[in-house]
Amino acid sequence: MSEERAKSILTGLTVTFMVLFSLIPFIYMVLVSFNVNPDFLDRGWLFTFAHYKDVLTEESLHFIDYLKNSIVVSAVSAVFTVFIASLCAYALTRLEMKGKAFILFLVLAVSMFPQVSMIAYLFKIMVSLGLINTYPALIMPYIAWTLPLSLWILVSYFAQIPKELDKAAIVDGCNEFQTLFKVVFPVALPGVFSTTLLAFIFAFNEFIFALILTTDYHSRTIPVGIAMFEGLHGQVPWGQIMAASAITMLPILAMTLIFQKHIIGGLTKGAVKG
């Protein structure tokens, strides 16, 4: 067997293994969600849509509320995060100031705090502010939590944009805000999109803050909501949990597919020589 053939077979095997390894929980999830019996390996396969129907129509499950809460909270915090992070990244990459590296590392250090260490105090703050079980109670910590990562990503994107573009914009009559929003921001759009997506997913998946800071379906998000699913008699409704999880995947999947087109590099092509 030639070396090249061996290489391609090995690559294929590795890729298959990796993909299967990552996908098996999802496949299992989807299989369970379509089956009457959650333990279908023992009790046999019986196809049904009932779980999906329950999840989407049963009011006592509040699944639609959770989904709505999740999307609103994640979207708002993602947009705010990226807005603040891009202003900050622009300042850090473009303006003359001392200690830029120090600021970046300080921000990174802040993001290293374990979430659990803050949650008790955060709960007390939100109680005093009277914000428990509201959207702001989640949105504010999410912004703070996703900001460091977003800032680091955007700084690296902004740093790649040639400074001549800024200079050209300033000579063409832009002030700093116009330079940012008419030139730098559009050129960095792939980076902005991927950062928004990341911040969104981050907030969408978050569990601990959502668990502690919300009390019911008015602001509870999906991860907590699904974890709290309970059958009529206190049993664990596996079928419904899996159906809810499968539906939850869809918004993220859709966003990734839509933005995929924008998350390609090389948009700066043609700006300068290269």
Added chain:
Amino acid sequence: MKIKLENIQKEYRTIKRNVLVLKDINFEMNEGEFFVLLGPSGCGKSTLLNIIAGLENPTGGRLFFGDKLVASENKRECLTPRERNVAMVFQNYALYPHMTVYENIAFPLRIAKTDENLMDEQVRKSAEILNITRHINSKPSELSGGERQRVAIARAIVRKPAVLLFDEPLSNLDAQLRTATRIELKKLQRELGITTVYVTHDQIEAMTLGDRVAVLKDGYAQQIDTAINLYEKPANKFVAHFIGFPPMNLFRGRVEKEGNAFCVPLKEEKIFVDDFTLQTGKEYWIGIRPSDMELTQGEKGLSGCIDTFELLGKDALLYVSSNGMEFSVLVPKQDFKAGQKIKFKPKSDKIHFFEN
């Protein structure tokens, strides 16, 4: 627009050290002049251009556009590029990649909130002047380097700036295109009549484009003059060596009086000088252009041996060792051989003397 620079100084302060890039720059540019800033890399020519543009502020001195003060060490007196009405073309084009060619050219007008119809007319006109009308709906990434630079120039001239600034605009183009664009640029500037400041490290560009050229080095303007004067009457050793190809022969020597004439004694032989008004017996840098040498049979020449030579079309550039030095000599092509003994002499009225 007349531009006047008065004692312009620029210092960069970093944590490690302070660097004085521009020490004391003084000169004036006339209305409609094509003025070139020439110098080796790192001489501060781009910094000076940025100061004129308003992208950087000087740390000392004053800058006038006409009679109006536009920059000084006092930050509050510095006007923005927009207030100065300057336009700039960059080495790497700096086009906005997310906009079409049309939008790129229209951008300065849009920012200035120009009326839509007027804007359209002006955009189309400058696109036409630069011959890029057929690319008007393309994105910059679809254009070649030369076309991109045309778009950048169109964007610069579209709002009729008071001053046009070029920062090595041709360096990224290939040699042929560079020559062609150079000629067009000169023509364009003459037609528009806009005061133009052009930064380059390429002496050919400087010599061919500039009405006047300022040679910068070590934070000072070494000489400000027309191209031909820079070549024929260099003010100092640096300019003499920097301008002209092949570079000037430079060596140290004293002039002595010999009867009615003057001469420079070398190790074994002498160079004869017709006319000399400086101090005899004092050591000078002596400069002779390779093209100001000629082969001779007579007695008053230097004898030397050809180390190596290069054929440059109709001329030959000889590297000749003579009197313990190496001279480069540019003469009409003959059948030269390495190791050949020749006699040569400088044209006696084309010898330059520079103080240390």
